Structure formats: C-alpha cells, structure tokens
Amino acid sequence: MELVCPAGNLAALKSAVDAGANAVYIGFRDATNARNFEGLNFSERDMEAGIAYARQHRCRVFLALNTYPQPAGWPAWQQAVDRAAGFGFDAVIAADIGVLAYAARKHPRLPLHLSVQGSATSYEALRFYHEQFGVRRAVLPRVLSMSQVERVIANSPVEIEVFGFGSLCVMVEGRCLLSSYAAGKSPNTHGCCSPAAAVEWKETPRGLETRLGGVLVDRVGAGEHAGYPTLCKGRYEVEGNTYYPIEEPTSLNTLDLLPRLAAAGVAAIKLEGRQRSPAYVRQVSQVWRAAIDASQRDPESYRPLPEWQQVLGRVSEGQQTTLGAYSRPWQ
Amino acid sequence: MHDESTNPGPRPLARGPADPAAGEIRLSLGPVQYFWSRDTLLAFYAEVAELPVDIVYLGETVCSKRRSLGLDDWLQLAGELAAAGKQVVLSSLALVEAESELKTLRRLCDNGRFLVEANDMAAVHLLAGKLPFVAGPFVNIYNQHTLTTLAALGLRRWVMPVELSRDTLADLQTHRPQGVETEIYAYGRLPLALSARCFTARAHRLPKDDCQFRCLDYPDGMLLSTQDEQRFLALNGIQTQSALTYTLLDEIRDMHLLGVDVLRISPQSTHTMAIVRAFDDALNGRREQEEIAQELISYMPSGPCDGYWAGRPGLSWQE
Numbered sequence: 001m002e003l004v005c006p007a008g009n010l011a012a013l014k015s016a017v018d019a020g021a022n023a024v025y026i027g028f029r030d031a032t033n034a035r036n037f038e039g040l041n042f043s044e045r046d047m048e049a050g051i052a053y054a055r056q057h058r059c060r061v062f063l064a065l066n067t068y069p070q071p072a073g074w075p076a077w078q079q080a081v082d083r084a085a086g087f088g089f090d091a092v093i094a095a096d097i098g099v100l101a102y103a104a105r106k107h108p109r110l111p112l113h114l115s116v117q118g119s120a121t122s123y124e125a126l127r128f129y130h131e132q133f134g135v136r137r138a139v140l141p142r143v144l145s146m147s148q149v150e151r152v153i154a155n156s157p158v159e160i161e162v163f164g165f166g167s168l169c170v171m172v173e174g175r176c177l178l179s180s181y182a183a184g185k186s187p188n189t190h191g192c193c194s195p196a197a198a199v200e201w202k203e204t205p206r207g208l209e210t211r212l213g214g215v216l217v218d219r220v221g222a223g224e225h226a227g228y229p230t231l232c233k234g235r236y237e238v239e240g241n242t243y244y245p246i247e248e249p250t251s252l253n254t255l256d257l258l259p260r261l262a263a264a265g266v267a268a269i270k271l272e273g274r275q276r277s278p279a280y281v282r283q284v285s286q287v288w289r290a291a292i293d294a295s296q297r298d299p300e301s302y303r304p305l306p307e308w309q310q311v312l313g314r315v316s317e318g319q320q321t322t323l324g325a326y327s328r329p330w331q
Numbered sequence: 332m333h334d335e336s337t338n339p340g341p342r343p344l345a346r347g348p349a350d351p352a353a354g355e356i357r358l359s360l361g362p363v364q365y366f367w368s369r370d371t372l373l374a375f376y377a378e379v380a381e382l383p384v385d386i387v388y389l390g391e392t393v394c395s396k397r398r399s400l401g402l403d404d405w406l407q408l409a410g411e412l413a414a415a416g417k418q419v420v421l422s423s424l425a426l427v428e429a430e431s432e433l434k435t436l437r438r439l440c441d442n443g444r445f446l447v448e449a450n451d452m453a454a455v456h457l458l459a460g461k462l463p464f465v466a467g468p469f470v471n472i473y474n475q476h477t478l479t480t481l482a483a484l485g486l487r488r489w490v491m492p493v494e495l496s497r498d499t500l501a502d503l504q505t506h507r508p509q510g511v512e513t514e515i516y517a518y519g520r521l522p523l524a525l526s527a528r529c530f531t532a533r534a535h536r537l538p539k540d541d542c543q544f545r546c547l548d549y550p551d552g553m554l555l556s557t558q559d560e561q562r563f564l565a566l567n568g569i570q571t572q573s574a575l576t577y578t579l580l581d582e583i584r585d586m587h588l589l590g591v592d593v594l595r596i597s598p599q600s601t602h603t604m605a606i607v608r609a610f611d612d613a614l615n616g617r618r619e620q621e622e623i624a625q626e627l628i629s630y631m632p633s634g635p636c637d638g639y640w641a642g643r644p645g646l647s648w649q650e
Contacts, residue, residue: 068473070495071502098476119471120452122427124436128456132480143527148428171524171571172426174471177494178564181523181573181645184638186494188471213644216557232524236563237556238534245530245555245566325527329538 001261002268003292004062004161005285008040011278013050016059019285023060025093026050027274031073032080033064034117035274036191047087060090064274066115067191068096068174078102085110091137094118095174104133114138116163117187119174123155130157137161139270141172142252143325150264159267165284166272167317168252168324170232178231183213194230201226227318249318255291255308257326259299280315287311356586356614358607359386359514361597362422362448364522365567366546369399376408378604380415383611386593387412390422390439392450392467394529394568395432396542402438409445418446425450425469426525426569446487459484468493468516469525475506482508490514490595493521493577496642497585504590512592518580518606518627519597520552520565521573521636521645530566550600551632562633563646575636575646580624582640583613602630 004023005016016024027033029041042050054061063084069077077099084092085107092110094100095117103112114120114129116139129135137159140149153160169176173187180186183198200211207219210229217229227233227249238245252272254261261269269292271284287308295302313319324330360379363372379387389405389412391397400408409419421439424432433453440447440457449455450467458464459481468490472478478489491500493516504513531553532542546553552565552572562574579586579594586594594614596607609626612618628635638647 068471070473070499071475071506072499074474074476096471096473096477097480098474098478101476101480118452122433122451122453124433124453124456125427125451128452128459131456132459132484143426144428145527151430170528171526175426175469176524177521177645178523178571180494180639181521184642184644188473188492189494213646215561215563215646216559219558235558237558237560238553238566241534242558245534246526246571247528328540329533330528331538331540 001266001292001296002161003285003288004268004270005281006166006271006274006276007050007281008035008037008274008276009042009278010046010050012274012276012281014053015278015282016285017054017057019282020289021059021285023062023090023268024050024054025062025064025270025274027064028080028083030076030080031067031191032069032077034066034115034187034191035064036067037275038196040275044083051087051089062091062093062113063087063089064093064115065099066093066095066117068117068188069099070189074098081107081110093139100129100133100135108134111136113161114158115174116141117174119172121152121172123152123157126152126156126158137267139163141174142169143172145331146257146260146264146326149261149266153265160265161268161270162254162261162266163252164254164269164271164288165312166251168247168250168322170247170324176232179212182215182231194228199229225318233317248320250320250322251312251316252324253309253312253316253321254323254326255287255304255312256323258291258295258304259302262295262299276315283311284315356583356591357385357593358383358610358614359388359593359595360384360603360607361516361519361595362388362390362392363598364393364570364572365550365552365600366394366397366544367399367550367600368547369404371550372400373408375598375603376412380412380417382604382607384417384596384607386418386420388420388422388448392422392425393570394546395424395429395435396544397546397568402435406442406445413445420446420448420465422448422467423450423454425467426527427451427453428527448490455481455484461485463487465514466490468522473499475503478503478506478511479508482511486511488512488514488593490516494639494645497582497589497640498642500591501589507590513590514593514595515579515586515591516577517594517596518578518610519576519595519599520632521575521577521639522570523564523573523645524571526569526571529569530571531568534566554633565632573636573645574633575648576631576633577639577645578624578627578631578635578637579640580610580613580627581620581637581649599630599632606630
C-alpha cells in the first residue's frame, strides 16, 4: 500500500519525501488545482527541483489538475496538461471530462488518475473513466462505508486510493457548491473552498464572529476556539437549536482501519493538506509511514500507537478526529 | 475515446436547437427532490397532466430509502403522462453508493421506453454509446470539450450546472454540438451539495440507518438559518439546498437570444401549478413581467436569489 503525501511548496515536498512518502502530489500556481491559495503551490523552477529531489529518493510525483475549466479559461488547463507531460510527472490527477479526454488523446502515455473531485462513488462510474480515457487509478470521495469501499475495489477496473487523514469534506467532492453560493468561488470553478478574500473575523459584544461572503458561519465566546469559516463546519440554527447541523470542525483519521483497508486491496492512502505547513507534512507523513509499515509487518496485532494519535490530534481541525463515513451514524 | 472532428454526434432531434426557426422555449418540470407521501405524489402528478409543461422528469434523485413510489409505480405514471402528451424522462439517483442502488439504476436505464436523465457518472456509463440520454444538473459539464465528449456518447440534452453563469452559458452555446439541447434550472431551491450523511436524521439525533423517514415532515426541506437569522440553507436528507429560491423569470428574453431550449421548474410542496402557469404566461407574453415576478416571489418559502446567473455569489439577488 502506497503512501501519497501532499506538498504545497518545495519545502513540504522535501519533508514528505524524507518522511518516506511513496508519492507526493503537487499543483501549479493557479486555478487548475483544487488548492488554489495565495502563496501556495509550485513555480516551474520549484517543480523541476521537486521532481528531481523526489526521483533521487525513488518517490513518485503526481500533478493535481483537478478543477473544472470553463470555456474562457480552457487554454490554461490545456497548457497545464501539456506542461505536465513535459515535466514527466508520474501521473496527472484530473476530474473534468474535457481535460481527461484531451490528456488521453494528446498524451496517451501520460498516466491519468481520477481525482476525488471527479465524484466517482461506484465501480460503474469508474468503468466510465477507465474505458473512455484509460484512467489507471481513482481517489474515492470520503462518503463510502467500509463495505462499500470493499465492493468498489472488488469490481473496479482501476486501482483505488482513499483518504487516510486530513480535513474532512462532508459533502461529495466535486458536487459541493456551498462556497460559491455564499462567496462566488467554489472548488469546481476556482479551485478553492471558502476563499480567504471573502473571510471576515470580527470581535463583537456577542463574541468573535467568523463570516464567509457576509454569511455568519460561527460566533464563539471567550475561551472557545474559532476555526476557519468553512460553511459545512458552521454553527447554525435549525428548529430553534443552535448546533453544527452538517459537521463539527473535525478531521478524518482512519489509522484504526489500516489493516482492513489493506485487506480490501486499497492501493494507496492519501493524506490531505497541500495548504498546510512543511512541519505538518513531516509529522503526519512520519506517523502514516510508521503505521503502514507496522500494519504490513503484522496486520493481526496492529494497533495504532497512542503517540501517533496524539500527533494527528494536535494538527486536526478543532483538535478532534472522526472516522467520517466509516462510522455508523453516517450509514 | 473519440475524435470530435470525425464523429458526427447523435442525430438532431425533430425540433433541433441548431434550427434557427426553432426559437421556442419549452417548460419542464424537474423531479420532486423532497420526500412526499405516495398519495401526495399521485395527486400532484394527476394535476401535472393538465399543466402547460412539455417535459416531465420523474423519479427519486436524492435518497434510495425513499420509496413511496417504486420504479414500477414511476413507470406507470410515466405511461400516463406520456399518454397525456408529455415527454417523460426518468431521473436517476444523484449519489450512487450501494449495490442495491446500482441494481435499480440498471433497471431504470434498461426501461426500454423512456429517456433517462443521468445524474451521476454510473448512469452515464450505463447509457453511453447505447441509448440517448439527458445529463442532469449533477453531472459536471463545465466546458465545450466535456459537452462534445458526452455528445459523441449519446447526450441529447444537458442541464447546466447551477453555479455556472450566463456568460459561461453564452460561450458554451457557441460551441454546442449539433443535436444537443440546453436546459436551464430556472426556478426552485438550488441543489447545492450531496453527502452520504443525512442531515435531517442528524437534526433529530438519529443514525441514518434508523432515520424514521423524518424528511417526510419537511416537504420543502428543513430551514437552516445563521445565528443572526439569515435564511441560508434547506436540509433535505443527504442533500443541501439553498433556502432562497432561484428564479430566472427576468432572464427569459436573454435566454431566447442565447438559444436555450428548455426551462426547468423544480417542484415545491405548494403553488407549483401556479408557478408553471406563471412561466407559461411569461413565455407567451400574456401578462406584465413585473406582475408575474411579484406573484412568484409570494410563493417562495424564503425569498428569491439569482446571483449565479450574473456570476455573483449564488445567494445574491438583482443588485
């Protein structure tokens, strides 16, 4: 089972490689990828250096090109595919059918992965991308139960990668427009959820308020932690109750499930967090390297170490983690 | 894989959009996105037979546990509406996860009579290259290359994803493959997100596998407001909708110019018949636009929005 780690810049890439990643995924510095944030991602020069560094250490490099171009922006995506082929990436991770079709036609030897943004939740959907574009691997949305993942893998024509750790999308990736509804930009259209320019933090007599596009996402009292205003993790009112109607601020953590994921035939575990620091990438990658190695040495007696969970807990949203769709209340 | 330069694409429809004389915009009634009882659904569709809509989309698109009508019931209803002169399209489930859902989906795609609206890529795969199909608003068609690729596989009509703007539509229309019609989601609470988690069950502190069908009590979804009382979202089982109702009534003239073929009205629990008649009046210039607009606003559970059309945040309204 491969470990696939995020890198938002060259330092993070080196951290991931040094921590034992089998592959890292990175993006260009524009809207062609789903972590299009100010100051993040790779210039061409850093990309060359990063790929060279990874190669020296026998680590593969994937390019995330996983947003949905509109006609006015199409040339940038087409050029990104061409540049990816030129750089010699080990795979391009894409979601848009037009982008996949172009890549498959123009660069038939460039391996294609289906991004989580492609929203494929069944083996019939995977067969589409495999038959039409020769996709070799797919990343599953974070909405399937363990038995559903097992069934997908048993019938899938492509390798399956699943998220192991990181910020949790509660909604099916590629099918969530909450961010553009409030703030005009979504992961699909602009490669960003909750764009920073639309975020407000304001002290008021009633507490610290966080807003996105003017929409009040949460209001916290003294001593409470105010998270980044992501709409699906906000506190709202439903039928007179104020709570987190969609999800608490929390991160996905599947460390407990590693042996079962491996037994199901999962080809790779993906860690989320290209927007996070090199220190985060190092810590989280080290924990997962150790955990995957331990579970492969002896799946029967594998138990996550408390110190691993502590490290992951500290860097999680709201300092808490969940099994997400793998847990019963979701099913 | 295909090459758009050599593939002629599907045959044009009788009233093809490439025909400049067509020009006429038709109305469709989208699938009911909420959980209504069997009696409510049957009474609703009995009235639809008399309505001035050309196209009716039928079926459960949100949650496979909702079975007040089964596939056989939907097929019977489809036959009745077809006999009343409607073009009937069967809409597929938008989030397909379980094997049982794939089984139902295969039966739907193999129905042998009615066109299918694919709402996810599993449905597209089952139909591609075999049968003509409609791509619903949950299929991500954001550019001309996606549109062309799907057209070569049998796409006959596409519903533009709701977050796309008028300007993107204009670009897409200039590249539209022959024989593909364009439908716009023109009235209704916006479908914004899908999850595996059921937010209606969560609101009642129930696990999803013991949801007790609480969504039956929310025929237009469950209102979610911010802590400063802004009506923000509507929770509809695993689907999240806008609390505000999207309306493009005022854009009908522009849609004529853009060559839009179909306007979709998404059903709500009350006034749907009046809403359809209001759009029909607007299309035929029977009443003052302003009067119709005011009438529509009076039917909306939480007021109007139209931001996406102008390329602004979806919740904004005509500024």
